[in-house]
Amino acid sequence: MVFLAIIGFIVINYADKDKDLYKIAFIVIVLFGLLFVFLSPFNAATDEPEHLVRAEITSQNIVFPKYDEENGGFLTIESVTTVPRNLNVFETDWDTQKINLTPTYYDSAFLQNPFYGYIAPAIGLTLAKLLDLNQVWLLWMGRFFNLLLYGSICAIAIKKSPVMKMPMFVVACLPLAVELGASLNMDALTLSLSLLCIAYFFKMYKSKDKSVTKKNILTFFILVLIVALTKVTLGALALLILAVPISNFKHRKYIYLSIIGIFALLGILLAWNNFYGINSLYHSWRGTRFVERGVNPQGQLDYLLHNPQGIQTLLGVGLQIPSVISELNRIYTFFPSFNILSWIYAVFFLIFSLFYPIKEKFTNKSKIISFIVCFGIFVGTYFIQFLTWAPLGTTNLGDCGISTRYFVPFFSLIPLMLNINININKKNINIENLDKSVITCVIIFLGGLVVYVASLAY
Numbered sequence: 001m002v003f004l005a006i007i008g009f010i011v012i013n014y015a016d017k018d019k020d021l022y023k024i025a026f027i028v029i030v031l032f033g034l035l036f037v038f039l040s041p042f043n044a045a046t047d048e049p050e051h052l053v054r055a056e057i058t059s060q061n062i063v064f065p066k067y068d069e070e071n072g073g074f075l076t077i078e079s080v081t082t083v084p085r086n087l088n089v090f091e092t093d094w095d096t097q098k099i100n101l102t103p104t105y106y107d108s109a110f111l112q113n114p115f116y117g118y119i120a121p122a123i124g125l126t127l128a129k130l131l132d133l134n135q136v137w138l139l140w141m142g143r144f145f146n147l148l149l150y151g152s153i154c155a156i157a158i159k160k161s162p163v164m165k166m167p168m169f170v171v172a173c174l175p176l177a178v179e180l181g182a183s184l185n186m187d188a189l190t191l192s193l194s195l196l197c198i199a200y201f202f203k204m205y206k207s208k209d210k211s212v213t214k215k216n217i218l219t220f221f222i223l224v225l226i227v228a229l230t231k232v233t234l235g236a237l238a239l240l241i242l243a244v245p246i247s248n249f250k251h252r253k254y255i256y257l258s259i260i261g262i263f264a265l266l267g268i269l270l271a272w273n274n275f276y277g278i279n280s281l282y283h284s285w286r287g288t289r290f291v292e293r294g295v296n297p298q299g300q301l302d303y304l305l306h307n308p309q310g311i312q313t314l315l316g317v318g319l320q321i322p323s324v325i326s327e328l329n330r331i332y333t334f335f336p337s338f339n340i341l342s343w344i345y346a347v348f349f350l351i352f353s354l355f356y357p358i359k360e361k362f363t364n365k366s367k368i369i370s371f372i373v374c375f376g377i378f379v380g381t382y383f384i385q386f387l388t389w390a391p392l393g394t395t396n397l398g399d400c401g402i403s404t405r406y407f408v409p410f411f412s413l414i415p416l417m418l419n420i421n422i423n424i425n426k427k428n429i430n431i432e433n434l435d436k437s438v439i440t441c442v443i444i445f446l447g448g449l450v451v452y453v454a455s456l457a458y
Contacts, residue, residue, distance in 0.1 A: 022159035024439065025169050029151035029178055032446045036182035037143040039450065041457045042094070042136075043085040044332045045183030046403065047110075050284070051118070052184050054109045055142050056080045058122035059129070063115045067283040073105035079135040081106045086334055088457050095136035099129060108284035110186070112277045114229045117186035120149040139184070146188050150181030153192035161199035162206045163360040166438060167415040168195060170352060173442045175345070175449040177408055179331040187405050190230045194237065194409030197223045201240040204248060205366065212249045214257065217241065221261045227409070228269055232277070233384060234409055235269045236376035238262050243366040278388060297387045313395050317382045320397055327404040329449055338452045345445055352438065353415040357429055362416055370413045381406050 043049045056076050057065045065074045078100035084092045124141030133141075154172035158165050171177070172195060181188040200220050204212050220241060228235035241258045249255055278297065281287065289295070304310040325346045330337035362370075385400035 020159070021165050021169050021435075022155040025158050025172050026151045026155040028173050028439075028442065028446070029154060029181060030147060032173075032443075032450065033147040033151065033178050033182035034144070035450050036179045036453065037140055037147060039453050039457065040143075040179070040183065041086045041088050041332070042092075042139060043083045044335065044457070045179070045185055046187075046331075046333050046405070048184050049083065049085060050108045050110050051121070051186060052080050052083065052139065052142065053106045054113065055118045055121035055184055056125055056138070057109055058115060058118040059125040065109050065111055067111065068105060071105040073107040074109040074111075075103055076106050076109070078102040078104050079138055083139065086332075089136070090458070095134060097135055099133065099135045099138060101129075108286075111283050112280035113186055114226075116226070117189045117230055120145045120189075121184050142184050143182055146184060147182045150177075150188040150192045153189075154195055157192070157196040157199040160196075161202045163202050164358065164412065164416065166356060166435060167353070167358070168199065168412050170349070170438065170442060171195065171408070171412040173446065174408060174411070175329055175341075175446050176331060176405060178446060179449065179453075180405060186230060190227060190234070191405075191408055193223065193227045193230075194234060195412060197227055197237050198240070198412050201237075201244070204241070204244045205362075206360070207248050209247045210250050212244060212254065214250075214254065217254060217258055217261060221265055225265055225268065228265070229272060231381075231406065231409070232269050232273050233377050233380040233406075235265055236373045236380065237409070238265050239369060239373050239376070243363075243369040245363075281388070293391045295389060296392050299392050300387045300390070303393055307393075309395060310393070313397060314383065314386065317379055317397060320382070320402070323398070324402070324404050324407065329452075330404065331449070331453070332456075335456050338449065341445065341448050341452065348441060348445070349411075349414070350418075353418045354420055356415065356419065356438070357431065357434070358415065358419045367417050370417050374410045374413055374417070377410050378407060 043052065053074065053076050054065065057074060067074060079097075081104055082094065082100075084094050087094075089095050121142035124143070124145035125138050128137040128141045131137075154168075158168050158172065161168060172192075177191050180191065197220070200223055204216055204220065207216075221238060224235065224238045227237065239262065241262070242255075244258075246252060246255055282290070300310075304314070326339050326342055327337050328342035328345055329339075330342075382397060382400055382402060385402055386394075386397070389401045390397075390399040
C-alpha cells in the first residue's frame with residue numbers, strides 16, 4: 001500500500017507540473033505494470049504458457065514456427081515447457097533453477113498469430129539467456145519488454161492525437177489493459193496498436209482542408225491491417241476513415257480510394273483467415289478440443305442458414321453485455337474476476353464518457369460511423385467465435401469463449417459517441433483539477449486490482 005501511495009504521489013505531482021499527458025500515461029503504465037510483472041503468478045495470465053513458448057521460438061529468429069507432425073508439437077526449450085502454472089516464487093523452486101536449453105516439443109505455439117506480436121518479449125527472453133539468469137527471468141524479462149512496448153505505443157498514440165487525449169489515457173490505463181501489457185499475451189500489442197489507429201484517425205479528422213494525402217490514407221490502412229491480423233474483427237476500424245470530412249482530403253477522389261482500401265483490406269483478412277488462420281488452430285490443443293466438442297465452422301454456418309433457432313441465438317448478443325462488464329477485471333484464466341471492481345469501473349467509465357468536458361465537437365456522421373465500428377467489432381467477434389469455437393448447434397452464446405479484452409480496442413470511441421459536450425466556459429469547470437481527479441481515479445482502480453492480485457496469489 002505504501003508503494004502504491006508513492007506511485008500516486010509521483011504521478012499526481014508530475015501531472016501538476018507537466019501537461020504532457022502521454023508522459024503521465026507511460027509512467028502509470030510502467031510503474032503499475034512492473035507490479036503485475038513480478039506479482040502475477042507464473043503463467044497465470046490468459047494463454048500465457050502458449051505465448052511464452054511462441055516468444056521463445058521467436059527468440060530463435062523463427063518467424064513461422066513449424067509444427068512437427070511426428071513429435072506432435074513445436075520445437076522449443078525445456079525451461080518454457082516446465083513452468084508451474086499459477087504458483088508464485090514461494091510455492092516452487094522452479095524460479096531458482098538455471099535456464100535449461102534442452103530441445104523439447106510443446107503442443108501449441110499460437111501458430112495463427114503474426115510473428116511481430118512476439119518480437120518484444122523475444123528480446124527479453126534473449127537477454128535472459130545471454131545473461132545466464134535463472135529461468136524465471138525468461139518469464140519476467142519477456143513480460144517487462146512487452147510492458148515497455150505497450151506503454152510506449154500508448155504514449156505515442158496519446159501524444160500524436162490532436163483530440164480526445166484524456167479518454168485515450170483512461171483506456172490505455174484500464175486495469176485489464178495494463179495487466180495484459182505486463183504479461184506475455186500478444187493482446188498487449190493489439191490494444192496499443194488499436195489506440196494508435198484511432199489516434200491516427202483523430203489526426204486525419206482534425207487536419208486542415210485538403211491536407212489528407214494518399215500517404216496518410218495508406219498509413220492508416222497499414223496500421224489497421226497490422227492490428228487486424230492479430231484480431232480479424234478489428235478490421236472494422238478501417239471504416240473510421242469514412243468519418244473524416246471530405247473537405248480534409250487533398251482530392252475529393254481520395255474518398256473513393258478509401259472505399260477501395262476498405263474492400264482490399266477485407267479481402268486480405270478473409271484470405272488470411274481462410275487459408276492460414278483457421279487451419280493453424282488445429283496445430284494446437286484446440287484441434288483436439290474442436291473434435292471433442294463438435295466444433296465445425298462450415299456445419300455451424302449451414303445450421304445458421306437453415307435453422308431459425310441459430311439466428312435467434314445470435315440476435316441475443318446484446319444480452320451478453322452484463323457478462324462482458326463483469327469480466328472487466330478478469331485478468332487470470334483460473335482465478336475469479338473482481339466483479340465489484342468491474343461494475344464500479346463500468347459506472348466510472350460511463351459517467352466519464354458522458355460528462356467529461358471534451359472540447360472538440362464531433363459530427364453526427366462521425367458518431368454514427370463510430371457506433372457502426374463498435375457494433376461491428378462486438379457482433380462480429382461473437383459471430384466468428386460462434387462459427388469457430390462454439391459447439392455445433394449451441395443455443396448458448398456463453399459457449400463462444402468470449403473475453404472482455406476482445407472489446408477494449410474500441411473503448412476510446414465510446415466517449416466520442418456518448419459525450420454530451422459540456423461547455424467548459426459556461427459551467428466554470430476547472431479542467432486542471434478535473435484532470436487530476438480522473439488521473440486519481442485511474443490510479444485507485446489500478447491500485448485496487450494490484451491489491452486484489454496480491455490477495456489472490458500470496
